[in-house]
C-alpha cells in the first residue's frame with residue numbers, strides 16, 4: 001500500500017468541497033492518506049480538512065496568497081520526509097501549477113485532467129479526455145518516483161467529512177517565495193467561481209453586444225448561478241477571458257448548464273458537455289447545441305432568460 005497526499009484548496013479560510021473528491025480518488029488508489037491545504041486561511045481550512053478520514057494535515061502558509069515556487073518548495077520537503085508515492089490535487093490553475101512543479105521536483109510524473117480511475121496502487125490507470133473530449137485515453141504510470149494526479153472537478157463522488165480529527169502540522173514559515181501573489185479579489189460582488197458552481201449560465205454571440213450580457217448577469221444574480229461565455233464574445237471584447245468556457249477556456253461540470261445564444265461549436269462543447277443537465281436557448285431551431293442539450297428552448301434569449309428566472313424563483317418559494 002502506498003502513501004498519498006491530497007492537496008485541497010480553500011478560499012478565505014473556507015475549505016472547498018472538492019476536498020471530498022480528492023479523498024474519493026485517494027481511497028480508490030488505496031493507502032494511507034494525508035492532506036495539505038495552502039494559503040493565508042489554511043489554518044481554519046486545515047481544521048475542516050482534519051475532519052476527513054486522514055492521517056494528518058499540513059497547513060502551508062508562506063505569508064502570501066499564492067506562490068507556485070514557494071508552495072512547491074514548502075510541501076516538497078514534507079513529501080520527501082513522508083515518503084509519499086502519490087500526490088492528488090484538483091485540475092485548477094493552482095493544481096496545474098503545483099502538480100507540474102511537484103512532479104518535476106521529485107523526478108516523478110504527472111497525469112492531468114483525470115476524470116476516472118481504474119485499478120489501484122501503483123497499477124492505477126487514469127482516464128482523461130483528449131482532442132476536446134472526442135476520445136478518452138487510459139494512462140498509467142511507469143515510475144517508482146512521485147506520481148501526481150490532477151482531477152477534473154466534479155468527476156469523482158465527493159466523500160463527506162467523517163468527523164475525525166487528524167493532527168495538524170504547520171509548514172512554510174521559513175520559505176522564501178520568489179514570486180508571490182499578494183491579493184486575490186473577486187471581480188464582482190457575489191462572484192461564483194465557474195469551477196465550483198452548481199448552476200452556470202453562459203452567453204454567446206446571441207447577446208448582440210457587450211451591453212446584452214446584462215441579461216445573463218441578471219439571470220445569474222436572480223438564480224445564484226455562475227456566469228460563463230463563449231469565445232466569440234470574449235474575442236469581441238464584450239466580456240473578460242476568465243469567463244470563457246471551452247477548449248481554450250475553463251472546463252466545467254455543473255449540475256445545470258444553460259447555454260444562451262451559443263451555437264454549440266465543438267470547442268465550446270469541450271468545456272461543458274459533461275454537465276449533468278444542459279439547457280440550450282437559441283432562436284434558431286437548427287443550432288447544433290440542441291443535439292447535446294437535455295432541454296432545448298427555441299426562442300429569443302432576451303425573453304426566455306428573464307421568464308426562466310421568474311419560473312425558477314416561483315418554484316423555489
Ligand SMILES: Cc1cc2nc3c(=O)[nH]c(=O)nc-3n(C[C@H](O)[C@H](O)[C@H](O)COP(=O)(O)OP(=O)(O)OC[C@H]3O[C@@H](n4cnc5c(N)ncnc54)[C@H](O)[C@@H]3O)c2cc1C
Nearest residue numbers: 204205206230231232246247248249261262263268283301
Ligand atoms: C482553436 C480554437 C479554440 C477555440 N476555443 C473555444 C472555447 O474555448 N470556447 C468557445 O466557446 N469557443 C471556442 N472557439 C470558437 C468556436 O469555434 C466558436 O467560434 C464559438 O464558440 C462561437 O461562439 P458563439 O456560439 O457564441 O457564436 P455563434 O457561433 O455566432 O452563435 C451564436 C448563436 O446565437 C444564436 N442567437 C442569436 N441571437 C439570439 C437570440 N436573441 N436569442 C437566442 N439565440 C440567439 C444564433 O442562432 C447562434 O446559434 C475556438 C475556436 C478555435 C479555432
